Amino acid sequence: MATEDIRTYDVIVIGAGPVGENVADRTAAAGLSTVVVESELVGGECSYWACEPSKALLRPVVLRADAAHIPGIDPAVRNPLDTEAVLAHRDRMSADWNDDGQVEWLKSAGIELLRGHGRLAGEREVSVETPDGETVLLRARHAVAVCTGSSAALPPLPGIDEVRPWTSREATAARTVPRRLAIVGAGVVGVEMATAWQGLGSRVTMLVREDGLLPRMEPFAGELVTERLREAGADVRFGVSVTAVRRERDGAADEVRITLADGDEVVVDEVLFATGRAPRSADVGLEAVGLEPGEWLATDDSLTVTDVPGNWLYAVGDVNRRALFTHQGKYQARIAGAVIVARSRGERPATGRWAPHSATADGEAVPGVVFTDPEIATVGLTAAEAEREGRDVEVVDYELGHLAGSLQYRPDYRGRARILVDRKREVVVGATFAGPGVGELLYSATVAIAGEVPVERLWHAVPAFPTISEVWLRLLETRRDA
Template identity: 65%
Template sequence: MTDTENTENSEDTTQARYDVVVLGAGPVGENVADRTRAAGLSTAVVESELAGGECSYWACMPSKALLRPAIARADARRVPGLRHLVEGPLDAADVLAHRDYEAADWKDDGQVAWLESIGAVFHRGHGRLAGPRRVVVDAPDGGRHVLTARHAVVVSTGSRAVLPDLPGLDEVRPWTSREATSARQVPGRLIVVGGGVVAVEMATAWRALGSEVTVLVRGKGLLPRMEPFAGELVAETLTEAGADVRTGTSVTSVTRENGTVVALTDTGDRLEADEILFATGRAPRTDDIGLDTVGLEPGSWLPVDDSLRVTGSDWLYAVGDANHRALLTHQGKYQARIAGAAIAARAAGVPILESDPWGSHAATADHRAVPQVVFTDPEAASVGLTVAEAEHAGHRVRAVDVEFSSVAGAGLYADGYRGRARMVVDLDREILRGVTFVGPAVGELIHSATIAVAGEVPVDRLWHAVPSYPTISEIWLRLLEAYRG
């Protein structure tokens, strides 16, 4: 039965029935729509901002466009015969113009066209749940669309930056990740508050573009969710690039005086800057989507099972940031594929074995091998558990560390290549629980580690996965040799 056959119209309100309604048209919501449409289910997608979401316009794409010139220049400076050619400043105007291109100039025509090309129906406007399987969309033109889902409503509304509770902060007009990735000009002085991924990536990018950058970290170091040496190496390189990295420091007040940001810290410092970026956490964008109409707490993270169905529901799903399992675009897209398969299977009456993470229908999600790359200089990449996390989970593990200086390919890649690798070996099962790489270009190594962790490949079997010589991936051989002794 088609959507149009189930559509009723009045002067100000339209009503339509679909098999699936997706709230949020970011990469995750788009992937849900792609999978449900491929399964033959009619699907509507609702978006209040830009189709393509945070990743396309204010996160992954623009941030990496800002970072790529910085990393390429840093790499070139370490290569004989090139370094003298890249000693000058980056062309900031050119970098920002390319950033605008990668962000599609903040226009979503192409994304909307893609959704329509797969047969999804796009509704622009603010969507809210209005009871089970029912979504009301308030359109920009004042119209209202009432959408009913036969099988599933999927929440894919992402997350937003959280600002600290500091008096007068609104008047300061601080940057969040959105302003940091879309700024129209390079600030002369920038204060970055935070030590996580957004903080270190934006500190790297804007320092390379010419900003005087001060990083204020409340904790002991950068990248606290990775192995400690990852943040240490990134901090060293940021400092060498001219950034001022201060740990154990919190902002106690911030004002804007005659256009200048003035920040006071708990260590008694007074810092002045043109802009201040707070990269201090994320919250779910679920506060105004009608969760209360289905018995859920507005503004909450949505707990889900391994098929991404919200706990206690047989029709509501949550994918991506909204369920708080892993705030990463690639993991959200993975969840979207799982949710799409699960919705299609249930619509067809096919049972889902949630206890089988590798089921043939691929309708249950496994989050034991979550990879991440931080695009700093050096890059930091990890998958699975750190040593501390593995021990906390009750595993008996051994950490195996190797410096990249032992790998011929690293020396060929760059003079003075600095980096380290760690694999966390489960001593009882002889499999890898986690892997961390830090060094130039290590982001391209992490998928091999992801396969090893996700596939629970025995260490003895990894010995026969021979890395090519002379490549940086020979670090695998060095890690296995270190483990064997």
């Protein structure tokens, strides 16, 4: 390898999604020379195939559902959505899958970009195969951060390769609305895409192995989403398993036939498998540092990979499986960046719960919003998780439809709120809200949990009237009067 093909930096980041961008931003801002290696689009999954395009598809659908229940507006929204306009808006939100703007941001932040596929090549070394076939060897003085994220995991079904199934990428980037769409899975991707495509005119059939939607959340969340999907015309089936799939072409017809365990068959135009995620770690050179390719990368709370000595390798974002959310990955990136900077200066990172160099929130205050009709917002523990952990908690529920603020939102408002209060410490350790507009309640709940705000202090946080945030007062009153 020629000398000019070897480049040295303080920090090498593999992956230029939001997580990698944030790690690089923190280290570059501290004066460390930083390079980001990216094989696809700068901005990553979130910008082009996940958060941004999915919400662009969902917002018109959910807004229309809310408006259809508001007196004076409801007649104006009876017509079908303008799908061409919605898809054009989705394209704009995804920057038409052009990353020029994000590349320009990297330059403005003093971060170098190297296009190509990066693989670990040894301690503090990354080999990059560039699009023109050249190989560049990068060497890091201080740190390498693997920020490659995750990808859709497809089940090992007979015929699945020939079917050309949708994953989350195809579901958010589709150019036309399928007449019939089957969705296999009960999680966030499944319910969000069911909401979006049913609202855009597709006949959606959900094939769910479990006995409810959103099985990792409070049961009432999945029940409300199921109710609304069925009201919108979706066919939601529980307790069913897919055993085989095949695509058949007969002249102009192009159909997918899905065989179920009970022998029934579902015929659709497209099928989306929303059956989980896998780490993008199969081809990043893990074997060069003694790790197993294709596995999740285990880290401590400083985001340092625990099975590689020397405190130089970091895994940040989805690839470490700590919390598969863009916002949580960006939080980890801020922590990892601070740790890398501290170690580069010969400083020992601060450790301990809620320390500046510890990603404590990954285990205690992970927020998430499901942008369905209705919205679901969660942070911290569910009642089932608290029970499994042996936590002594009090479960407090309140019907959101009883609030004056929710009735202003829509007169037939249906929704529910739940908080879990740790009886010993008298602090909130979990919250779930289900109903239109509840996503904006989530940050207050996250602050209450991360800040360990005593319940008696929450009494003095006065919500404005009439807003949905008044639910906090009602939850505390319900607990007091129980």
